[in-house]
Amino acid sequence: MKKSLVIVESPTKARTIQKFLGSDFIIKSSFGHVRDLPRRELGVDVEKNFLPKYVIPPKAKKVIAELKKDMAKVENTILATDEDREGESIAWHLQEALKLKDPQRIVFHEITESAINHALKSPRKIDMNLVDAQQARRVLDRIVGYKLSPFLWKKVAKGLSAGRVQSVAVKLIVEKEREIEKFIAVEYWGVEALLKKPASPSQGGSDKEFPASLIKKGDKAIEKLEIKNKVEADKILQDLNNADYIVESIEKKETKRNPAPPFTTSTLQQAASQRFGWPAKMTMSIAQRLYEEGNITYHRTDSLNLSETSLESAKNFITKEYGKNYWAGKAVKYITKSKGAQEAHEAIRPAYADRTPESLKGIDARQLKLYTLIWQRFIACQMTQAIFDSVSADISANDYTFRANGLTMKFDGFLKVYPTKFEDKDLPDLEKNDKLDFVKLDSIQHFTEPPARYNEASLIKTLEKNGVGRPSTYAPTISTIQDRNYVSKNEQKRFFPSEMGFIVNDVLVENFSEIVDIGFTAKMEEELDGVAEGKDKWEKVCKDFYGPFAKILAEKYKDVVKTDLTQETDKICPKCGSKIIERMGRFGRFYACSRFPECKHTESIEDKKNDLGIKCPKCKEGDIVARKSKRGKIFYGCNSFPKCDFALWDKPVNEFCPKCDSILVQKNKSTIKCSNKECDYAK
């Protein structure tokens, strides 16, 4: 008989551990949580002190059945789930679902033979305070989500949703859009001189011209928006007519740049978004495969910890490959600073420092790209700083002062491995009192820029900074707010709110401002800490929240009026002759017959805008409209789809082929050809 069943969360982790532990052990995985609140009901009895009703979802039923079989083969069961709030909760739910009597609870901080053996020697009990903190978190999220969403169904439209995390994400995007709407560009001007040091190589002169920007008039610094228009700028140019440009002072400094810390889920998603334009969802599925194949450590983490062995092998790799002066000199440890970090795992790093991207050439191209990024970032974080020489020269001209900056790399350090955009900005060797050659003087018009819309990277960054969401939820949250059609991406992959996004956000802000506030999660986490430390009961945390919340909710329900989102039009229904009105659905506005439900006629507003004014050559009834495919590519199809499936990639023109009578299409700017593939007519 085998001795023990060890349960962890991830099957990959189970396989790894099986290699360390002998045949006395069976290692299995729980695949995450095994019990949860029911999907179709609130599942929390607020009258009975928030008693949760836990059920085992269908998928977990199979897992539990398997685990029970394994339990029969062993003497004892050991729960080795992650050492954080959710991990402790999973252990407890396993205990309950498997009806375990006094199971052993162990935790390990790195997956090595010695760490696991050490952990096995010091089992503890399940920490019920931590479990209770998770219960409070779970119940609060359920109450918020399952109470606010129905309010939206009643107030706005069915199928909508609200939640502690998603509603904050939408709110950020809505607020940014309003800032942009309000924004008024302000004109300002800058003055730039192009100069050079007279050529005399022995004294460091050269033909190379360099720019210097105007920074002072007299002793007073010129602020960014101070020069308001061309007249003012021209006045300065006039003042500088025939001026002598003389080096007033030189400041030389050595500046250093540190490598970035190793990746967490959030920073990995941000970097892949910025460098490759990947959505977080894609980054995660590629990382999943790298993890399963043993190339990287776990990819859902907020920890910056690095195992001793990884630090040691990074040191060996760096000194061997690049030389001793590229290694930082000691193992560099990073401290996790993000709010609510739970530290159950390591940072995301390559499994082996010496497994270079080049050595993995066989794998899928996108996996290789992501692996390279992770590998470079990890190696770089144990390397020396990059060192730059920076020069700042103040140059006087009449009553004005210009400044020229130079920055040159002295030692590349970690940049040897983790490339970032850097261009040397060279200045000639300037000395105090040098008289410079004047090349030209320009005034340059600028305008202040509106704030940038969020992209996936900046949205994730902001959420994480405020402790909203977890490594496992950034990508799903971004999917949810798009699936609900609260927000979409523009061509630059930046988020903007839909009309529905504005409406839902405003309803939530007006009625439940506290919950959709970005600080709500941080406050909740504080309360949860109190529970985890045993100072507060979890039910009390729920009660303190639910009391006032239920009261507000009841009040809001009392005088809830469905927001009228319809609009009159002067159109007439082609089916029954009644008036057509504009309605608002989850997918935006559409035209509908005012006699609904007797008459179910609808038309798409989008289609009206994109109507080419060409009758469908196939069914002779519909009109040709421009639409977007699922991949976002424009095509031209019949608007009576799905009744008629006529569609073309090329834009049709309202002319027909003299040879075969098919419709002609605009192939490119100069050619019009026949849409019939077997016909070669073109003009």
Add this chain to the structure above:
DNA sequence: CAGTGAGCGAGCTTCCGCTTGACTT
């Protein structure tokens, strides 16, 4: 090179967080 798209409204919808595959008719 291949590749193209539905029901949105008057009902069964909805949360966050942990983890991967994907029963049958």
